[in-house]
Amino acid sequence: MTHVVTEQCIRCKYTDCVDVCPVDCFREGPNMLVIDPDECIDCAVCIPECPVNAIYAEEDVPADQVAFTALNAELARAAGWKSITKRKPALDDAEEWKDKPGKLSELVR
Template sequence: MTHVVSEACIKCKYTDCVDVCPVDCFREGPNMLVIDPDECIDCAVCIPECPANAIYAEEDMPADQLAFIQLNVELARAEGWKSITKRKPALADADDWKDVMPKIQLLER
């Protein structure tokens, strides 16, 4: 099993989770983060760190977010989605987007 970043991360990209990850499994895209399932060790330390409550254990993904399991796999391997190992500022309007749903249509690849 692995952990998965859900739709709530889109347009926020808080990186609090990156600081606590012991294996550097996060990948950064233009407006969200994903978790590389090949790197994640299922430690769960990232879950309470996310201000957007966007990270779930794979087996705990809400039904309406199940597509993000495969999306994390795909984007973690996508060209341009590089490893992020240090905290950065969130997107400028992250707090405005934190509780907005749905926002899958706003995902930038």
């Protein structure tokens, strides 16, 4: 099993989760984080740290977010999506975007 970052992270990119990850499984893109499924040890310490509730255990991903399981795996291996191990400020307009649904079209790869 692994954990999955879902749509809620897009255009927010809060990084509270990376500070607690014991295996550095998070990868950073321009406007979202993802979890590398090959690195995640399923410890779940990241879940309560996410201020927008974007992280789920794979078996708990909401039905409308299941595509993010494969998307996390794909983007974790994408060129430019590097490991992130230290907290950074959220995106400047994160507060505006944190509660908006339907953000997949906003994802910058």
